Amino acid sequence: MATSRQCRGVATLHNTLHLNRLVDMNFSVITTQFWSLVLQGLALGLIYALVSLGYTMVYGVLRLINFANSEVFMIGTFATLYLEIHVLGYATNAKSLHGATLIWTLFVVFIGAMIACAIVAMLVELVAYRRLRARGANRLASLISAIGVSIALLEGMRIITISRPMTTPRLLDKWSFGQFHGANFRIDTMMAIVVPIIIFVALDRFVTKSRLGKSIRAVSMSEENSKLMGININRVITLTFCIGGLTTGAAAFIYTTVYENTVFNVGFNMGIAAFTAAVLGGIGNLRGAFYGGIALGMLEQFASAMLGSQWKAVTVFTVLVVVLLFKPNGLFGEAVQQTRT
């Protein structure tokens, strides 16, 4: 008995001390897979960036973490699935579409997913945040309430889908434009890059130029002053949630089209990644979300390739901690007045 324990002890100590067996450092990957990793990192990162808007914008106006945004994303993926299979009637093994049918089908599903997410996001605001805000409840109560909504949505979907993952039909055939040093320019990868960029540019202009956009910025700078200026705070907050929901819905559509499956707990990992992206870029900051997402996506791909997929999350979090130590407001964070907890 004792012998086997000691044997195990010696063997495992041996393993721990051999770093190269612990972490399979593979630097050759930089030369062989560089462009492929960059492209994939960009695509995945921009999906993260879109979802992180749901966190960062809400944090800007409410100073609260929108915990339920992960489930908004999850619902977006299921909305996409539902629209494609049940509303438009495509079976899981349906043939891919082409030409005009493809474009308007994708467009309809895209808009549908965005609207579904926006509605859910606004409901989340209503249920989890508004009442508590009106009563001046402490922040943790709002946080817990949002967590409650998150759990309720997650569990509700788990019961509805009996925990089974679900596949979507391949409406968009995954043909490739061509290769560049190992990077495969597939149509869905390109969509995952181009669409978020368009959304971000549009959103950026909205927030800087339009009146509603400026009111959002005003509220995130100072709620008191905005009230004094006659801005309807509740409307602005609802609008913020709505926008976060729209972008998350767009991300959900792209995600479902690229990966072609979804499951009730897909939101959890996406939520953590998106939130990390938001913080990395500087929370409350639109452009921060964009660059934070890209940075995160690239970091994940390279870490996974160089150290092995199992160390991906650890690397990401370590980098986050290190960045925050030196740049406490994130990579692009503006100085914020309040520094206390």
Next chain:
Amino acid sequence: MANLTRFNLRDKGAEMWANWSRPVRTIFVLALIGLISLLPFAASWGPTSFLNTPITSFQNVLVYPVGMFILMALGLNIVVGKSGLLDLGYVAFFAIGAYSQGILSTLYGWNTWEIMPFGIGFAMISGVILGLPALRLRGDYLAIITLGFGEIVRIVAINLSVTGGANGIPGIPNPPSILGLHFDLMHPQVYFWLVFTMILLVIWMIRRFTIRRPGRAWEAIRQDEDVAALMGVNTLVYKLWSFVIGAAVGGAAGVLFASKVAVISPDMFKFDVSILILACVVFGGIGNIWGVALGAALLAYLPERIRFISDARQLVFGLVLIIMMNMRPDGLLPRKKREKITEKRAI
């Protein structure tokens, strides 16, 4: 009528307590302790048998999740409730304690009592390592960092072979018996008494801290950190203190947990547990020991009791959180009244 609407269970309790003399208080406390010690037998005794949980055995449920959650909620309460620090990765300390027990007992043959100080020590050290950089940051960044830390501990446990990888560590021995009381699967009530003793110890320790300087420092930090710093309170040290003590409690709970279940694996220490403990604290009443204990007991026990709905229990749990927070955000037993009043700001 006005009296009724302002009725506060906690304050009423405090009033009653203040009116009692010393001997009455002692008898009350002893009677309460006695009653709770008899809890493991409640399931088999006729009138209270409705407490019994289907599928899982009531006595096991009392140890985990009820006892463990109370213990951990008390620990987290120090961090979140007393000092106002949002820790989303509390499960990390629990995991460190559990893996200390797992590794040290299977590799070196130590028993639980020998491992306990080390488990607590490792958890405290990791609390310092995490706290030193993290506590300088703003509150919400602290949240994401602690969340990340919780995930890192779990993933490292999956990846390293000394922690058994994804399979975890099997064959963890139970603690050696004390005074003829055996700690094994056939006697979960003994475990319950052990956990209960632990809880009493922690409560005693917290109260000692609270009425002394650390408690006042924490209160000052929680209410307004800038003012506290201006008044000469070394905020970083005290924040670190609360963090480390919370970690110690979590580590102790982990050591006990591992020695009870005999097999631990990384998926027992997921993010959900951190959130659950946080929910217990908020549900019960942040900062209030009794509220937190009651909240943890209810939230840990009820999903086991209504298991016969099986699939839907987590859903009901989520709904309960929402409803609870909407109806009574300060928790079941709110903080002391005078603490609450000072929180309201002029509009």
Next chain:
Amino acid sequence: MNKKIVSGLAFAAAATLALGVVATSPASAAGKTEVTLAFQGPLTGGDAQLGQDQIPGAIYAIALYNAKNPKVKVNLIKADSQCDGTVAANIAPGVAANKAVIGVIGTSCSGEARNSFPAYKAAGLTMIAPSASAVSLTNPKAPDRGFPIFHRVVAHDGFQAPALARYAAKGVTAPKFYVIDDMTTYGGPLAKGTLPTAKKLGTVVGTDSVPKGTADYTSVASKVKASGANVVIYGGYTTDAAKLFKALRDGGYTGILASGDGTNTSDFPGLAGKAAEGVRLTAADVPFDSILTKAQLADFTKITGVKVPGLYSTTAYNATNIFLDCISKGSLTRSAIQLCVTNGSWIGAGGETIKFDRYGDIIGGAPVGGYLVKNGVIVYDSVA
């Protein structure tokens, strides 16, 4: 304010009391004429298909038995463990404490078997597993072995892994293997177990470990493509195998895809879509519908509601029949069952002799079958 909470608590108390009246009480102690077996496996959750495929075998066996033996009635309770060790660690003590249960048909997954051992060992409850195949469970030197209560009617991964490597490389002249595992109790050792055979048959150009539940497999796919592998072996379960294989095919990989019995479930072709075509799978099981006669199959469908028996229905059926045989010989207590199972000898549904060695494996091993996915259906191919 407090009125609400008082009434809330009162309501909660009343509800709990009502629940206490309505809820099922723990099973009564076993009488002489009724005994209970427990089926432990994933009936809900992402791996639910595994358990759902197996339990009809058990239900069928018990239904046949009860029809022929009115004197002793056998009940079946379901302990849903979701193939999750933590869930298993929580429900096993409950099952063990249920004095009516005299045997466990289970568990389906290796991780949950390990976590159930402490409770079942302490309670002396015998387990016969239809599909838990990690080698360590019956390894006399492994700390997580199931001795003396654990038995299984499948060949363990010590047999399946080399067979998987061989079957995957069948027909490939210079196989270059890329082996991926999902870091679970089952997938990890299975994948690693293919390496010695793979090295003998060809070269291993790369390995990777991707935690079960990962959503994005594109980085793995690029690695595989860059390595130039032509045979990919995955140790893991259906859901992740589907994601991985899709990512590989979408990434341009054209070689062979292979996996073990964790992927060999009827929902795999649906989840993997086009990528499932031609995938090679192994399982230590012979399909139930190739053993049953037409009449028996119709009877099976009538009793269980399942038209095509899923994978490991046969082993579940065998496992249940061993218990039933012992019960019919008069073993109605846990210790009697334990004695009967460790010493007895039976003929399985496929004609093979089942007798357990000291640590719970079938003496002489069991055959491993090779399966192919053709036109969206998993079909039995040959012995691997």
